[in-house]
Amino acid sequence: MQVIYSPVQQDHDPSSFITSGRVAPSPECPERAERFLAAVTGAGHDVAAPREHGIGPVAAIHPPDYLRFLETAHARWSALPNPGPEVIPNVHPGRHMVARPAHVIGQAGYFMADTACPVGEGTWRAARAAADCAVTAMDLVLDGAGPAYALCRPPGHHAFADMAGGFCFLNNAGIAAARAAAGGRRVAILDIDVHHGNGTQGIFYRRSDVFFVSVHADPTNYYPFFSGYAGERGEGPGEGYNLNLPQAHGTGDDGYLEAIAEGLGAVARYGADLLVLSLGLDPQENDPLGVLKVTTEGFRKAGARVAGARLDTLIVQEGGYLCDELGANLAAFLDGFGNG
Structure with a gap:
């Protein structure tokens, strides 16, 4: 399988995030991509650099004011008196506040949902490179070159x-899906990360040109908490084009594979001819952020099941964090897909 990867993605190197009131090292670290890259090269997949596509494909999803914030926030933050090394919000607008701030501290809270996505000096470069990976890989799929894997980081x-x-920061899968939909393809996104793809759902929730399915852990007491429930079906023109399949914590291979099969069945009924797979490897039983119990062999079977849909497919890397099995999980999924 063709793999698209850029070392520029390693310029994003967050030092910490806040979890349950504690400051902890960020699990979204450059070593993740190093392990993914080692896994695909070890398995014999071809790795190529992305083309630079400019801001156009990104701007098709993300509005100008948000992109300006991501591009300029760290420099503006660094000009503050006694700033921290990364942009991390300490105030958010909440449900009852509507003013749109001009100051970088207020904008951090406005444009950042939580404290898990600090913006450092290299974040904008890395996020742009990840988006270029997704777009370049999608162009390969659209050109008939077969399935492709976009090794995107940050996710x-x-x-x-x-x-x-x-x-x-940038929704790589959404950017790629919108590009295919704009070209006349009938597109579905299947997200199999342990966390609900709340950003992707939000982007397409009122649209009917991209069908979104998410298989994830029950968000009742798990990130992202505020979305990912089965009753969320889309709104307006998008009603009926959103499907959430939350899984009980502790679900293993059988339940996970059944949910993927259910999601693929919905994709088939939608009539998709192109699939964007948001691949999270954090459902793995030993993932430090996971609550599901999928095995490495389960990922191999998942890859075969996705391949069985017989759709033009782009695989975009989402989550999956440092554990002994991380690289093996990716290699197993791609092997299952290639032999499915």
Whole structure:
């Protein structure tokens, strides 16, 4: 399988995030991409650099004011008296506040959903490179070159059109899907990360040109908490084009594979001819952020099941964090897909 990867993505190197009131090292670290890259090269996949596509494909999803914030926030933050090394919000607008701030501290809260996505000196470069990986890989699929894997870091599925969150800044899968839909393809996104793809859902929630399915852990007491429930079906023109399949915590291979099969069945009924797969490897039983119990062999079977849909497919990397099995999980999924 063709793999698209840029080392520029390693310029994003967040030092910490806040979890349950504690400051902890960020699990979304450059070593993730190093392990993914080692896994695909070790398995014999071809790796190529992305083309630079400019801001156009990104701007098709993300509005100008949000992109300006991501591009300029760190420099503006660094000009503050006694600033921290990264942009991390300490105030958010909440449900009852509507003013749109001009100051970088206020904008951080406005454009960032949580404290898990600090903006450092290299974040904008890395996020742009990740988006270029997704777009370049999508162009390969659209050109008939077969399936492709975009090794994207930072990930993207928690990024809304105008808000970062959950380690994500630009919605790589959404950018790629919108590009295919604009070209006349009938597109579905299947997200199989342990966390609900709330940003992707938000981008397409009122649209009917991209069908979104998310298989994830029950968000009742798990990130992102505020979305990912089965009753969320889309709104307006998008009603009926959103499907959430939350899974009980502790669900293993059988339940996970059944949910993927259910999601693919919905994709088939939609009549999709192109699939964007948001691949999270954090459902793995030993993932430090996961609550599901999927095995490495389960990922191999998941890859075969997705391949069985017989759709033009772009695989975009989302979550999956440092554990002994991380690289093996990716290699197993791609092997299952290639032999499915």
